[in-house]
Amino acid sequence: MTQGGHHVLEVDGVTKTFPGVVANRAVSFDLAEGEVHCLLGENGAGKTTLMNIVYGLYRPDEGTIRVRGREVEFSSSADAIAHGIGMVHQHFQLVPTLTVLENVVLGAERVRRGVLELGPARRTLDELMDRYGLPVDPDALVGDLSVGVRQRVELLKALYRDADVLILDEPTAVLTPGEVDEFLGTVRELVDLGKSVVFITHKLREVAQVADRITVLRGGEVVGRTTPAETSEAELAALMVGREVSFAVERTEAHPGEIALEVVDLVVDDDRGHRAVDGCSFAVRAGEIFGIAGVEGNGQRELVEAIAGMRPVVAGEVRVAGRSVVGLDPRRIADLGVGHIPEDRTRHGLIGPFSVADNLVLNRYHEAPYARGLVRDRSAVRRHAEELVETFDIRTPGVDVPVAQLSGGNQQKVVVARELSRPLAVLLVAQPTRGLDVGSIEFIHRRLVEMRDRGTAVLLVSAELDEVLGLADTVGVLYRGRIVASMAAEEADRHRIGLLMATGSEAA
Amino acid sequence: MIAAVAPRRLRLDRQRVVGGFFVVGGFLLVFAVAPALTTESKRFLFGIGPDAPSWTFVPSTATLWIGGALVLLGAAAVGWRGRIVQAGLVVAGVLSVLMILVAALALSSNRSTNLAPLFVQSLRLGSPIALGALAGLWSERSGVVNIGIEGMMLAGAGIGFVAYALMNGGAGGVPLYLAVLVAVVAGGLFAALHAFLSITLRTDQIVSGVAVNLLAIGLTSFLRSQILVPLNADSATTLPELSIPILSDLPVVGGVFTAKPIFFFTFFAFAVAAFVLVRTRWGLRVRAVGENPHAAETLGIDVIRVRYGAVILGGCIAGLAGAQFSLETVGSFDDLMTNGTGFIALAALIFGKWRPGPVLAGAMFFGFARALGVRIQLLGVEIAGFPLPSQFLQAVPYVVTIVVLAGAIGRAVPPAAIGKPYRRSR
Amino acid sequence: SGGTTETTAGGATETTAGGATETTAGGDTFITGKFVEACEEAKGKVQVPEDFNIGLVTDIGKINDGTFNEGVYKGFAAAAECFGLESRYIETASEADYVTNLNSILDGDPEVVVTVGFLLATDTLEFAKANPDVTFIGVDQFHPEYPDNYVGVLAADDQGGCMVGGFAGALTESNVIGVVAGVEAVPPVVRFANAFKHCAEQVNPDVDVKIVYHESFTDVTGGAATAEQMLGEGADVIFGAGGPTGSSGIKTAAAKGAWVIGVDTDEYYTTFEGGAIEGADRLATSAIKDVGLGVFQQIAALLSGEFQSGIYTLTAANGGMDYAPFHEAPVPEEAAKVLEEYRAGLADGSISTGVDPITGQPLEG
Amino acid sequence: MNGLPAALRRGLAPVVVPVLAVLTALAVAAVAVVVAGSSPIVAYGALFEGAFGTPARIATTIGRATPFIGTALAMAFAYKAGLFNIGAEGQILAGALLAAWVGTWSFLQDWSAWLLLPIVLGAGIVGGFVWGIVPGILKAKTGAHEVITTIMLNFVMTLLAVWLVNSLDPIILRDTAVSVARTRPLPDAARLPELVAGTKLHWGIFLMLGLVAATAWVLDRTPFGFEVRAVGTNADAATYAGMSVARITILVMAISGAMAGLAGAGHVSGADGHLSPGVFVNVGFDAIAIALLARANPYGIVPAALLWGALLSGAPLMQQRAGMSTDLVRIIEAAILVFIAGDVMIRRLFRLPEREEAPV
Numbered sequence A: 001m002t003q004g005g006h007h008v009l010e011v012d013g014v015t016k017t018f019p020g021v022v023a024n025r026a027v028s029f030d031l032a033e034g035e036v037h038c039l040l041g042e043n044g045a046g047k048t049t050l051m052n053i054v055y056g057l058y059r060p061d062e063g064t065i066r067v068r069g070r071e072v073e074f075s076s077s078a079d080a081i082a083h084g085i086g087m088v089h090q091h092f093q094l095v096p097t098l099t100v101l102e103n104v105v106l107g108a109e110r111v112r113r114g115v116l117e118l119g120p121a122r123r124t125l126d127e128l129m130d131r132y133g134l135p136v137d138p139d140a141l142v143g144d145l146s147v148g149v150r151q152r153v154e155l156l157k158a159l160y161r162d163a164d165v166l167i168l169d170e171p172t173a174v175l176t177p178g179e180v181d182e183f184l185g186t187v188r189e190l191v192d193l194g195k196s197v198v199f200i201t202h203k204l205r206e207v208a209q210v211a212d213r214i215t216v217l218r219g220g221e222v223v224g225r226t227t228p229a230e231t232s233e234a235e236l237a238a239l240m241v242g243r244e245v246s247f248a249v250e251r252t253e254a255h256p257g258e259i260a261l262e263v264v265d266l267v268v269d270d271d272r273g274h275r276a277v278d279g280c281s282f283a284v285r286a287g288e289i290f291g292i293a294g295v296e297g298n299g300q301r302e303l304v305e306a307i308a309g310m311r312p313v314v315a316g317e318v319r320v321a322g323r324s325v326v327g328l329d330p331r332r333i334a335d336l337g338v339g340h341i342p343e344d345r346t347r348h349g350l351i352g353p354f355s356v357a358d359n360l361v362l363n364r365y366h367e368a369p370y371a372r373g374l375v376r377d378r379s380a381v382r383r384h385a386e387e388l389v390e391t392f393d394i395r396t397p398g399v400d401v402p403v404a405q406l407s408g409g410n411q412q413k414v415v416v417a418r419e420l421s422r423p424l425a426v427l428l429v430a431q432p433t434r435g436l437d438v439g440s441i442e443f444i445h446r447r448l449v450e451m452r453d454r455g456t457a458v459l460l461v462s463a464e465l466d467e468v469l470g471l472a473d474t475v476g477v478l479y480r481g482r483i484v485a486s487m488a489a490e491e492a493d494r495h496r497i498g499l500l501m502a503t504g505s506e507a508a
Numbered sequence B: 001m002i003a004a005v006a007p008r009r010l011r012l013d014r015q016r017v018v019g020g021f022f023v024v025g026g027f028l029l030v031f032a033v034a035p036a037l038t039t040e041s042k043r044f045l046f047g048i049g050p051d052a053p054s055w056t057f058v059p060s061t062a063t064l065w066i067g068g069a070l071v072l073l074g075a076a077a078v079g080w081r082g083r084i085v086q087a088g089l090v091v092a093g094v095l096s097v098l099m100i101l102v103a104a105l106a107l108s109s110n111r112s113t114n115l116a117p118l119f120v121q122s123l124r125l126g127s128p129i130a131l132g133a134l135a136g137l138w139s140e141r142s143g144v145v146n147i148g149i150e151g152m153m154l155a156g157a158g159i160g161f162v163a164y165a166l167m168n169g170g171a172g173g174v175p176l177y178l179a180v181l182v183a184v185v186a187g188g189l190f191a192a193l194h195a196f197l198s199i200t201l202r203t204d205q206i207v208s209g210v211a212v213n214l215l216a217i218g219l220t221s222f223l224r225s226q227i228l229v230p231l232n233a234d235s236a237t238t239l240p241e242l243s244i245p246i247l248s249d250l251p252v253v254g255g256v257f258t259a260k261p262i263f264f265f266t267f268f269a270f271a272v273a274a275f276v277l278v279r280t281r282w283g284l285r286v287r288a289v290g291e292n293p294h295a296a297e298t299l300g301i302d303v304i305r306v307r308y309g310a311v312i313l314g315g316c317i318a319g320l321a322g323a324q325f326s327l328e329t330v331g332s333f334d335d336l337m338t339n340g341t342g343f344i345a346l347a348a349l350i351f352g353k354w355r356p357g358p359v360l361a362g363a364m365f366f367g368f369a370r371a372l373g374v375r376i377q378l379l380g381v382e383i384a385g386f387p388l389p390s391q392f393l394q395a396v397p398y399v400v401t402i403v404v405l406a407g408a409i410g411r412a413v414p415p416a417a418i419g420k421p422y423r424r425s426r
Numbered sequence C: 001s002g003g004t005t006e007t008t009a010g011g012a013t014e015t016t017a018g019g020a021t022e023t024t025a026g027g028d029t030f031i032t033g034k035f036v037e038a039c040e041e042a043k044g045k046v047q048v049p050e051d052f053n054i055g056l057v058t059d060i061g062k063i064n065d066g067t068f069n070e071g072v073y074k075g076f077a078a079a080a081e082c083f084g085l086e087s088r089y090i091e092t093a094s095e096a097d098y099v100t101n102l103n104s105i106l107d108g109d110p111e112v113v114v115t116v117g118f119l120l121a122t123d124t125l126e127f128a129k130a131n132p133d134v135t136f137i138g139v140d141q142f143h144p145e146y147p148d149n150y151v152g153v154l155a156a157d158d159q160g161g162c163m164v165g166g167f168a169g170a171l172t173e174s175n176v177i178g179v180v181a182g183v184e185a186v187p188p189v190v191r192f193a194n195a196f197k198h199c200a201e202q203v204n205p206d207v208d209v210k211i212v213y214h215e216s217f218t219d220v221t222g223g224a225a226t227a228e229q230m231l232g233e234g235a236d237v238i239f240g241a242g243g244p245t246g247s248s249g250i251k252t253a254a255a256k257g258a259w260v261i262g263v264d265t266d267e268y269y270t271t272f273e274g275g276a277i278e279g280a281d282r283l284a285t286s287a288i289k290d291v292g293l294g295v296f297q298q299i300a301a302l303l304s305g306e307f308q309s310g311i312y313t314l315t316a317a318n319g320g321m322d323y324a325p326f327h328e329a330p331v332p333e334e335a336a337k338v339l340e341e342y343r344a345g346l347a348d349g350s351i352s353t354g355v356d357p358i359t360g361q362p363l364e365g
Numbered sequence D: 001m002n003g004l005p006a007a008l009r010r011g012l013a014p015v016v017v018p019v020l021a022v023l024t025a026l027a028v029a030a031v032a033v034v035v036a037g038s039s040p041i042v043a044y045g046a047l048f049e050g051a052f053g054t055p056a057r058i059a060t061t062i063g064r065a066t067p068f069i070g071t072a073l074a075m076a077f078a079y080k081a082g083l084f085n086i087g088a089e090g091q092i093l094a095g096a097l098l099a100a101w102v103g104t105w106s107f108l109q110d111w112s113a114w115l116l117l118p119i120v121l122g123a124g125i126v127g128g129f130v131w132g133i134v135p136g137i138l139k140a141k142t143g144a145h146e147v148i149t150t151i152m153l154n155f156v157m158t159l160l161a162v163w164l165v166n167s168l169d170p171i172i173l174r175d176t177a178v179s180v181a182r183t184r185p186l187p188d189a190a191r192l193p194e195l196v197a198g199t200k201l202h203w204g205i206f207l208m209l210g211l212v213a214a215t216a217w218v219l220d221r222t223p224f225g226f227e228v229r230a231v232g233t234n235a236d237a238a239t240y241a242g243m244s245v246a247r248i249t250i251l252v253m254a255i256s257g258a259m260a261g262l263a264g265a266g267h268v269s270g271a272d273g274h275l276s277p278g279v280f281v282n283v284g285f286d287a288i289a290i291a292l293l294a295r296a297n298p299y300g301i302v303p304a305a306l307l308w309g310a311l312l313s314g315a316p317l318m319q320q321r322a323g324m325s326t327d328l329v330r331i332i333e334a335a336i337l338v339f340i341a342g343d344v345m346i347r348r349l350f351r352l353p354e355r356e357e358a359p360v
């Protein structure tokens, strides 16, 4: 391991196209031994694609890859693993029904005549957990673990395979600020122990903390190579999006009115029957944005779904304008003026093969003017769609194309347009900008503030703490299914909220 | 903490419904059925001969007891929850089965009936169902729906027998075992077609299964008329019966241990499957690709190969199940001779929630339901002077399936990736 | 015409291009067993007109399904061979196709159409009325009245069942007898089973006859398991009356040492492969019903001008219902005597089968 | 094909691909014909002539296809909602049984056709509806998988029908005037008129075509159809949008059953005038194959059902002429299904453009 100064990984002129998109165009990139190289870029810039190529999941259309100076051609990730490359994927690649140990050994099993030898594997795993400070219960089912712990499992998987090139694709996206610091510490430690790390993120703060070198991608091309010392956050941001970016959301002071949404001692179970929301209480006033901060997996999804009527309420009360909505179905709740931008747009918010126009009336297809008696008025639906495409600047070839053909940001705009195009008393918004680029984020943020200003009570749930802090008038912290603290936005600072998110209390 | 949450209203969950069912049934037994049954004593035998163990009872009295027990156990399930209550429901289920036997004997002119063969034959009838279900288990745990089990079984039965007839005209010996091997391969080939269509071409897996079924029906009857009929292959020597020493001499259960090889193999195959699934590399990979193929791919696992392997292994097992019809049981092949066993196997698979132990139990339960229907016919049960129509008794396994599927089993969660064509990232 | 069969002088059958009749391989002949004699006898009397051709429509199933259709087909094919007739057949796949198949068979301008099975009864009747020039032979088809060109060939299955039933009553020592029966919805099965039971009880009042019907004629695992349950209840004689289901039952029971009785054909040659199969010595006899012979005789009668419309029943009296030889089975003399007594009694009408000859339901009293 | 503009080729593909699949299937099955020692030309010629050779034969083919249209439509409609209704066989029988029974109620016998026909057909709808709603309710309320419950209900209905029609003690539905086990004949006023005398082609074909058009219209043009498709494509999004997946599941299964039931009643009233319990054997599986062949498109079902009807009604002549039994038809059917299902093969073989994902 003494190739000092040598590049452990070199990517040279890689191009990769998908139908309709050039994800990588003549990208060159290298990783020196013992460094952390940050790969930066906005959504869709091609970061993941590039790393998937390095990891053998995709085959490049053009270009070469060298590992420790030797040109390689991977036909599957097994080859990459064999060359000492490990990858922690942006979306966890874990099998929820298997145990931690099984997930870790999967694909790299030690066997005697085909029979698993889990004993030695367990010892190796224990050792790794000790060495890198990544404690996990090896026999727990992964499906039962919190997101932060799953992140650890992902890392352990790579380490178990003796990877000395580690690709970490947005590993911090789901962590609390405290966890992020800890994780970045772990990364430095890995480097000290001789590993080389590609670190993908859009969070500029992290870049400054860990990077030795930085490469910025935009639209599939390398637009900059630099080091933290030579640059600033603002410069990096401009490089990423190709223009100046304002980080703050412009907004005026809120004028809260009556309580529009009230949640009292709510109890809700998750899909597997475990308690997810456990005695949650809060109230949102008309004309304010109530932001819920919290680490993913603390009941956010169940909370929103229960309010929207998509999930049974085990106990407690939900009132909209003073009226209980417990036990009502989603349509009745929507009829009371509750809009809902769901967390997972492809699963809940849209029907992929249906047209843009149909998706824009997904919850009002049965009402006039979209239906007259027994018959749908498709021209009314189209007119409505054309209007919204115009006002919400949805980039689509037409209102009749399947919504699945739109880009992620534009799909999200379809959902937003649909929900915001009618008068609402309450708007439930979950992760509204996940996976979107800066331009779309700005647009959606502006729309949410507009709704607030028109007197809608907005409940905003987001894993992006910056988003919550930037938009909310009141911030609540959700921890293990209950609001452990709520405060006016002015009183909320990152450190305090981070502590609450991680521990549920301010006493560290 | 759970108890502290006062329910809004008494929720009619599954446990309460089932419990209520037992309460009502129990009362009916006590007040309506028991008085109508004979007070003449009857006897359950467990074996043939005078020294076979037996149980003598008076049907009306036995019914009173069973009915009372059902009321108590059912009421407990309505009022309380917890493990003991659930165990009580299982006991109630067993008592209901006992009640059916008591009533059947009471309504028959027979004084006694021998229950030992009832249980032995339940296993016999359950065995092909179990093998079929195991075929489905492998395929579906790897994420490929398999509605073509029936066709793969039929292919095994037909092609295996054709091979046997061609080799030495059905006179037993080594060719018989070779023919079983051919049946296994035939099942595997049909499974390979299913795999090719559904994995490689990413056809809807149900469509592909239907195609496999149709093809097996057409091809086997074609082969029969082209080959078996000209050969005059009516009947052949079947696989020999084996006795497991000592065990087969046991009272009551001894009968189970004298049987034919594929029957024995069924249990062995399940034990192996349970082991392989949990304890081997391949089993781990099958489980992984059935739940999250993409994750498996990122670890360098060839998802497509694992799925092919699992589907084809399943097909081989289905082929063996087919051989159980043609080469083990009867020594001939007739069109459509698997008679829908593959579909019942599918039900058993869902029944057992895709886990080897429960799947085996489920298959045997179907076997029991069929054997029970036969037993009731055997006893010549009459209700109010009318014999029970044979069609009713033949429907017993199907009705039982529906009731159990809807009532006792609950929502079975299949492997997460099942039915979804997998596209390798490229 | 493409696809017909002509008989050459030697009696061997050749198939012309696209041949319709699949004769058995290697120039096998259909004129075996009883047909040899029947053919000899008939040949002298008949005169075969030019272009005489005959057709057959099966019930659901094939001409070689090993049961009913096959039995009829053999007689039909033997007649074609014996008299040098052109023959064609159509195998029915679904009840929905009966009419189509009858239309298609008439397409070949046949002089005689044989239809198999009670399900075709009404359609055959209609076609007979509509086609007075064609003679229809309907196997197992009963009507109160027949047109002049239609004969229903019935089998007194009840007599066959009764014959071997009485025999079984004499054969049993445990006084428990099992009937592994086919599908209850098919009348011949019921006729066999119920008459079997009635006559067994006549011979042996203490006997308990257990009848179990099945969902299909090819439920071989079911048939075997049923037979074993019967043995477990003490049965020592098993009568298999239901195609492969029944055969599977008797094969299993015979291997376990019980007496077994076959049905339709002499199962010594089919199920027990002429003694090659374990338990062949336990096959006491089979209740033979020779529908094929009936069909042969009707065709012969037509050619010799002796045809009579109406009902022609295969009975013990005309040899259409009979029992098979014992072959290897050491049948007790006593029982053998009862069997012959019953055959003779049924033949001369002194013994009643105790069931309705059409529906097979037990007669009152 | 390669000369055509890409757009046209893509537009034609839905028609061209099935046609090519059928032709390829026939070519593959020709191997079996040769193996059996016969000539594919003679065999297929006879098959074609048997299906379409004379007006009466064409009528028979259409008549044979008539119940397939209803049952395949039932299957396809459920498929649109993401449900796999394997129960058409039980449902058609349930409908036929109820129609055959109601039609023979003595007090109805003198009623006019205007009243009686709707009653009999309505009875068929009710019968199928009931046999369809049961698995729907089970699925929606208990999660019991509809594939299993419908298969089981097929077995149960088959046995029930056999018992009801066969039973002599007691006599339930059996017509004792004939030796065949079947229900008593319907009065003339309860009969759908024949279209071509002596064939089984009757007015029911228009009923079925109407049903096809109605189904297509409902799916395409009504809020309910929108809901059905939404539930079938993305049940989570449908729930989110305020649709009740449980309600739609139940309703769709019931309507699906009713369609099959109507087909059954139509057959009883039009083709036979009575019910023989074995008449619909295999219809269920044929329906699945036909619906899949048509990619669950209601209009596509008509040609697919006609193809099936043609294969089955041409088979007898093929057997007469070429000695090929209906096994061959089954093999052809399976091959068609394989090539339709795996249409990637056909597209590669004939260099057609690849299909975009998600056929339904």
Ligand SMILES: Nc1ncnc2c1ncn2[C@@H]1O[C@H](COP(=O)(O)OP(=O)(O)OP(=O)(O)O)[C@@H](O)[C@H]1O
Residues within 6 Å of the ligand: A018, A019, A021, A022, A023, A041, A042, A043, A044, A045, A046, A047, A048, A049, A050, A090, A435
């Ligand atoms: N499998 C695929 N098929 C088609 N297009 C793809 C595929 N994967 C990625 N793309 C497209 O390629 C481009 C680059 O995507 P990539 O996932 O590499 O971006 P990224 O930089 O990782 O973005 P993010 O920050 O959102 O993770 C995007 O336009 C994306 O939609």
Ligand SMILES: Nc1ncnc2c1ncn2[C@@H]1O[C@H](COP(=O)(O)OP(=O)(O)OP(=O)(O)O)[C@@H](O)[C@H]1O
Residues within 6 Å of the ligand: A018, A019, A020, A021, A043, A044, A404, A405, A406, A407, A408, A409, A410, A411, A435, A436, A437, A440
């Ligand atoms: N998995 C995929 N398969 C096929 N096409 C894809 C896939 N992912 C993305 N695309 C296509 O790639 C294009 C870009 O998609 P992507 O979601 O990355 O957009 P984007 O650049 O992030 O834009 P936006 O800012 O609107 O999210 C879209 O036209 C989309 O149709």
Ligand SMILES: [Mg+2]
Residues within 6 Å of the ligand: A047, A048, A049, A090, A169
């Ligand atoms: Mg990415």
Ligand SMILES: [Mg+2]
Residues within 6 Å of the ligand: A043, A044, A407, A408, A409, A435, A436, A437
């Ligand atoms: Mg994007």
